[in-house]
Amino acid sequence: MNFAVLQFPASNCDQDAVHVLQHLGHDARLLWHKEPSLGTVDAVIVPGGFSYGDYLRTGAIARFSPVMQALRRFADNGGFVLGICNGFQILCEAHLLPGALVRNRSLQFCCETVYLKSATADSPFTNKIPADKWLRVPIAHGEGCYFADDETLAKLRARGQILWQYCDESGALTDAANPNGSLLNIAGVCNERRNVAGLMPHPERASEGILGSEDGRLIFESLIETLSHSTAAAVA
Amino acid sequence: MSEPAITPELVAKHNLTPEEYQKILEILGRTPTYTELGIFSVMWSEHCSYKNTRPLLKGFPTKSATVLVGAGEENAGILDMGDGIAIAFKIESHNHPSAVEPFQGAATGVGGIVRDIFTMGARPVCALNSLRFGELSNPEVRRLFSGVVSGIAHYGNCFGIPTLGGEVYFDKSYEGNPLVNAFCLGVLRHEQITRGAAHGVGNPVFYVGPATGRDGLAGAAFASQDLTEESAEHQRGAVQVGDPFMEKLVCEACLELLATGAVAGMQDMGAAGLTCSTCETAARAGTGIEIELDRVPQRAPGMTSYEIMLSESQERMLVVVHRGREEEVQRIFDKWDLPWAHIGTVTDSGRMVVRHGGRIVVDIPAKQIADESPVYQREAREPKYLQEVRAFRLDGMADTLDAVGELKRLLAWPSIASKHWVYRQYDHQVRAGTVVLPGSDAAVIRIKADSLPVMSAELAAKVGDKPVPEKLLALSVDCNATYVYLDPYEGGKIAVAEAARNLACSGAVPLGATDNLNFGNPHNPEIFWQIQESVRGLADACRAFHAPVTGGNVSLYNQNPGGPIDPTPTVALVGLIADPAHITTQWFRDEGDAIILLGDAVDLADPLRGLGGSAHLQVAHGKKTGTPPRMNLEKEKTLHTTLLGLIQSGSVKSAHDCSEGGLAVAVAECCISQCVARGTPRLIGAELNLTLPPGVRLDALLFGETQSRVVISVADHDAVKVVERARLMGVPAARIGTVGGAPLSVAVGEARLTWSLQELHDLWWSSIDRLMQ
Incomplete structure (x- = not known):
């Protein structure tokens, strides 16, 4: 497969996303935020970092980059997009995903390993994750508390758009397992069309044995599986 | 604009002595301008010139076959790590700014050290820090602690550098004068080493980065004074943002x-900003440099030449470009939307010449100001307090009656x-x-292809498509300052030995060291003696472990109205792990494994049995005294070689060094420190x-801090073999127990002590959380 990884000023997980995709045997290249077009790609990763220093509000400036217009067209055409951490924040700011990410409940940046429960296997991003498997992946963010109004939350639930939730080692969605105060322990969601998803945890940091967990691979492998069945690549 | 007249009072205000001023007059052959006076003041501060410590620093081992750039040559030292790959690393302090404004002070400390590393052409790949604060019961200390940690987090997280850990100690002596030492390591190919030298007469000099403001005016000079009550008010302008x-x-x-x-030379504008970067680059290349201040981007209107030259506004670089290639440089700066300006030229005059508003405001021989600062051999005198320390005996002090409670309090x-x-x-x-x-004892990081900076076309052609072999580095930063206070020489040795032991426990062999010497006012002979003795200890230990010192930082004048800080020569060691199979962590792994103590249970030659300067003495008895445990470097080195041999043979399942809190704390940590x-x-x-060996007390056995000890666990069937092998190598070794069961239980003779792991874990894991709530 052929991936583009967007690069904003002060993206800092861009190389990691390229690394893991190449490690899994796929082509991945960085795409500078000033590019007006994505070229031919099978899927796009919006990586983690502090785009534009996250000044003003996380992701708030990045959404105006030229590449984001191309990304919007790509998503509108059904192209697959995965946002990780700051990428998730940018996709929410750009209204490609519902809801918002606000300051962690602790008011502190938080870097630790969490357990993630996949709420559904029925998505391009979770289809390879066994129902009884909690993913052990790290988080690293200061503004990862997922927030949406009640109506949106109800819709997300009804349409199965909640993809990942923070859980404890037994799979229970407890308050103690919730690292940032996210509503419904939400760690990641997808759009209604199910081709755009975002999550705060970093699967790219948990995709190789030497890093202590390979669980994150399941998310990339789900996407790759989906792409291998999808017809012509979307273009934007 | 009229500049102040140069008077003896103005000279004194710049922290220059009458003798130093005399030397300035000799160098210039005339009265300095106000701007020149400011330049001499910062360049001859301790922070920039090491004028008080340079003779001592000569004692460090700085050469070895792997040293590619040595201590003091450049912004950071560089070591070869094989396969054409090298590492650049350094530790640097930001103590005074952090005392005044903890968040920005600590944040810019990280920024400064990261810049030192990429200035060498290396990609920064990890950071560590070493912090010291007063006691957390004091709300002001909590404010500083919280501000410093969030400042480091803010800067490092946004920049995108993993902060792998470090060390934090709390002691009254740091109240009001916290220590913030930041370490950064970068990776590059040998061919990518960049020099901070202004080569090539006629080459243009570029300024890149944000505009120069009045922030951080003369921070280097500020870092070289005692902190006073007024500091907070008066010096806030000296803290950068x-x-x-x-x-x-x-x-x-x-x-x-x-x-x-296209780059001929590059240097960051750190301490002493534009001043330091221009005269150092010219001095290194043996050239001159001429700059025009009207071209320097400025944040505030009406800035004087004094302000522009001494500003420590952050994130600025000086780049010397090969003539004719200016456009390539401009194209890249524009891609990244960075402000830049062509501010000057490399000359053959050997002088640093600065023009402002059509006038020459500075004209100084570059080499003399950069390299010929005054050097002082300060008076050293053994501190009086040591008599009392040495006289301390355990006789009047009861043995522990509550070992169970004591371990909890220590954790x-x-x-x-x-x-x-x-x-x-x-x-x-x-x-x-x-x-x-x-x-765990040391952080471990892998170096892979994307850890390296992008190559030039020429280098890429030379390297070809040969894959970059993954390499593993272990890092540790250490210093038990209580030991150093109680015995500077032994304490200095122990700081290095403990860092080296941490590396050995993780499966690594030391490559090199960087040190941060944090002390009080060197004009006090007792403080200078502390510096002299602990540097001697560091140097001897670095030699013993074949760890060349590639650079570092000196931070003096760390005192507040209450007195000087404990002498704190922090040492960071970097080591190489040969094979991923050798990576070892500190926690026990499998039920039924044998627990083996490598090293003596208690040093019987030590009258205090390892309790001098121990955490136990401080926690249970409120005493910070007694001669600390002795460090025999030969013995320590044999321990490391033996441990590494055992690790490489595949027998070792966990290894944890015994340090503060002794054997009991070490074993407890093996039981509770793994976080899934x-x-x-x-x-x-x-x-x-x-x-209990004859004549040894229970507190010494459990909590004594006898050196050169490691707790390892091995499979039950390997235990006998491992003990024999260690003894054969000359390391005392004994099986002291077995992994498994729900509690931690210790039988000593008839006595049986038992702890609930949940309780120990909660006390150890959450104690700082609770204090910070």
Whole structure:
């Protein structure tokens, strides 16, 4: 497969996303935020970092980059997009995903390993994750508390758009397992069309044995599986 | 604009002595301008010139076959790590700014050290820090602690460098004068080493980065004075404001720029800003440099030449470009939306000439100001307090009657307790290279292809498509300042030995060291003696472990109205792990494994049995005294070689060094310190059978800090073999117990002590959290 990884000023997980995709045997290249077009790609990763220093509000400036217009067209055409951490924040700011990410409940940046429960296997991003498997992946963010109004939350639930939730080692969605105060322990969601998803945890940091967990691979492998069945690549 | 007249009072205000001023007159052959006076003041401050410590620093081992750039040559030293790959690393202090404004002070400390590393042409790949604060019961200390940690987190996380850990100690002596030492390591190919030299007469000099403001005026000079009550008010203007976003852009742009081959030399504007970067680059190249201040981007209107030259506005770089290649440079700066300006030219005059408003405001021989600062041999005198320290005996002090409670108190003691409150605020996994997370003896990181800066076309052609072999580095930063206070020479040796022991426990062999010498006012002969003796200790130990010192930092005048800080010569060691199979962590792994103590249970030659300066003495008896445990470097080195041999043979399942809190704390940490995920510790019990040697007290056996000891666990069937092998190598070794069971239980003769792991874990894990709530 052929991936583009967007690069904003002060993206800092861009190389990691390229690394893991190449490690899994796929082509991945960085795409500078000033590019007006994505070229031919099978899927796009919006990586983690502090785009534009996250000044003003996380992701708030990045959404105006030229590449984001191309990304919007790509998503509108059904192209697959995965946002990780700051990428998730940018996709929410750009209204490609519902809801918002606000300051962690602790008011502190938080870097630790969490357990993630996949709420559904029925998505391009979770289809390879066994129902009884909690993913052990790290988080690293200061503004990862997922927030949406009640109506949106109800819709997300009804349409199965909640993809990942923070859980404890037994799979229970407890308050103690919730690292940032996210509503419904939400760690990641997808759009209604199910081709755009975002999550705060970093699967790219948990995709190789030497890093202590390979669980994150399941998310990339789900996407790759989906792409291998999808017809012509979307273009934007 | 009229400048102030140069009077003796003005000279004194610049912290220059009458003798130093005389030397300035000799160098210039005339009265300096106001700007020149400011320049001499910062360049001859301790921070920039090491004028008080240079003779001592000569004692460090600085050469070896692997040293590619040595101590003092450049912004950071560089070591070869094989296969054409090298590492650049350094530690630097930001103590005074952090005392005045903890968040920005600490943040810009990180920014400064990261810049030192990419200035060398290396890609920064990890950071560590070493912190000291007063006691957390004081709300002002909590404010400083919290501000410093969030400042480091803010800068490092946004820049995108994993902060792999470090150390934090709490002691009254640091009240009002916290220590913030930041370490950074970068990776590059040998051919990518960049020099901070202004080569090539006629080459243009570029300024890149944000505009120069009045922030951080003369920070280097400020760092070289005692902190006083008034400091907070008067010196706030000397603290810089950091912008990690800008630093990330400057770093990426500079690495991209270096790959064009258009750069003749590069230097960051750190301490003493534009002043230091211009005269040092000229001095290194033996050239001159001429700059025009009207071309320097300025944030505020009407800035004087004095202000522009001494400003320490952050994230700025000076780049010397090969003539004719200016456009390539401009194109890259524009891509990254970075402000830049062509501010001057390299000359053959040997002088640093600065023009402002059509006038020459500075005209100084570059070499003389950069390299010929005054050097002082200060008076040293053994401190009086040491007589009392040496006279201390255990006789009048009862042995422990509550060993169970004592272990709990030690684990909850902030200097020993888990530092996860700190490191969870740092992104420690960005760059997908962190192999051993904070919380074990040493952090381990892998170096892979994308750890290296992008190559020039020429270098890429030379290297071809040969894959970059993955390499594993272990890092540790250490200093038990209580030991150094009580015996500077032994304490200095122990700081290095403990860092080296941590590396050995993780499966690594030391490559090199960087040190940060934090002390009080060197004009006090007793303080200077502390510096002299502890440097001697560091040097001897670095020699013993074949760890050349590649550079570092000296921070003096660390005192507040209450007195000087404990002498704190922090040492960071970097080591190489030969094979991923050798990576070893500190926690016990499997039930039924044998627990073996490598080293003596108690040093019988030590009248205090390892309790001098111990955490036990401080926690249980409120005493910070007694001669600390002795360090025999030969013995220590044999321990490391033996441990590494055992690790390489595949027998060792865990290894943890015995340090503060002694054997009991070490074993408890082996049982409780593995963290699987949030709220999910892995607790694994242990049963120890200890024998009290004749004439040894229980507190000494459990909590004594005899040096050169490591607790390892091995499979039951390997135990006999491992003990024999260690003894054969000359290391005392004995099986002291077995991994497994729900509690930690220790039998000593008839006595049986038992602890619930849940309780120990909670005390150890949450104690700092509770104090910070």
